[in-house]
Amino acid sequence: MSLTGLFLCLFLVVHLAGNLQLLWGSQEGFNEYSKFMTTFPLIQISSYLLYASILLHAVDGLMLARANSAARPVKYKHNKPGENSSWSSRSMALLGVITLVFLIIHMRSFWFEMHWGDIGVDASGNKDLYTVTVTAFEQWWYSLLYVVAMAALALHLSHGFQSSFQTLGLSHPKYTPIIKTVGTVFSVIVPLLFAAIPVWLYLNQ
Numbered sequence: 001m002s003l004t005g006l007f008l009c010l011f012l013v014v015h016l017a018g019n020l021q022l023l024w025g026s027q028e029g030f031n032e033y034s035k036f037m038t039t040f041p042l043i044q045i046s047s048y049l050l051y052a053s054i055l056l057h058a059v060d061g062l063m064l065a066r067a068n069s070a071a072r073p074v075k076y077k078h079n080k081p082g083e084n085s086s087w088s089s090r091s092m093a094l095l096g097v098i099t100l101v102f103l104i105i106h107m108r109s110f111w112f113e114m115h116w117g118d119i120g121v122d123a124s125g126n127k128d129l130y131t132v133t134v135t136a137f138e139q140w141w142y143s144l145l146y147v148v149a150m151a152a153l154a155l156h157l158s159h160g161f162q163s164s165f166q167t168l169g170l171s172h173p174k175y176t177p178i179i180k181t182v183g184t185v186f187s188v189i190v191p192l193l194f195a196a197i198p199v200w201l202y203l204n205q
Contacts, residue, residue, distance in 0.1 A: 001064065002164035004057040009161065011050055012190055022133060022197050030133075031126040038114060058100050065093035088155040089163070095156040102149035109136055138205045143198035150195040157187035 018037065021030040037043055088095065113119055113132050120128045137143050161183030165171065170179070 001057060001060050002167040004053040004060070005160050005164045007049070007053050008057060009157070009186070011053075012194075016190060016193055019197055020193065022130070023200055027128070027130040028122055028124050028126070030130045031122050031128055032124070034114060034129045035126045054100075054103065058096065061093060061096045086159060089159040092156060092159060095152045098152040099149060099156055102145065102152075105145070106149075109142075134201055134205075137198040137201040140202060143202045146198045147195045150191040153194075154187050154191040157191070158184065161186055 018030070018033040021033060110129065110133060114127060114129050117132070119132055122128045122130070137146070162176075162180045165179050166176075
């Protein structure tokens with residue numbers, strides 16, 4: 001869970017860096033980036049690691065949630081979880097499922113279309129994924145779905161980021177507060193920037 005989670009955090013940064021081109025309307029730049037991400041050999045090899053990480057993270061998360069539930073079949077008679085844990089830490093399975101469902105929808109809308117969809121090309125002859133993306137975000141419900149999913153991702157990351165380091169044994173009085181701070185900043189900034197893309201495109205259509 002920890003290793004795949006941290007790898008997926010790295011992927012989020014790389015994916016965000018390319019998607020930010022949508023904010024300044026660089027059609028050919030975004031399409032060139034999309035082509036690079038689907039044709040460059042090293043990226044293609046890394047993509048298989050990405051797919052495996054998503055699958056392992058999801059399956060492992062569901063198994064962990066099931067094991068935790070089985071370990072406590074009878075609930076505490078008096079329980080005040082809010083006093084010693086955050087809502088996000090207690091709802092990682094739910095947040096993970098929301099993120100996974102969104103990811104499936106997202107990949108069907110863009111990843112599948114890029115690889116096998118019948119989409120046009122831009123002036124440079126590259127597949128015009130830019131137009132596909134902009135058209136999708138011109139629909140209010142899809143943009144709203146994206147923003148809600150990013151909120152769920154932010155909550156998931158707010159606990160998962162620092163928890164991954166703790167699980168790996170990288171816990172230290174001096175460095176743990178730094179890791180928690182970095183995790184908090186990461187869990188806010190990255191999903192916020194992702195969410196800003198559909199909002200910007202919808203408002204400027």
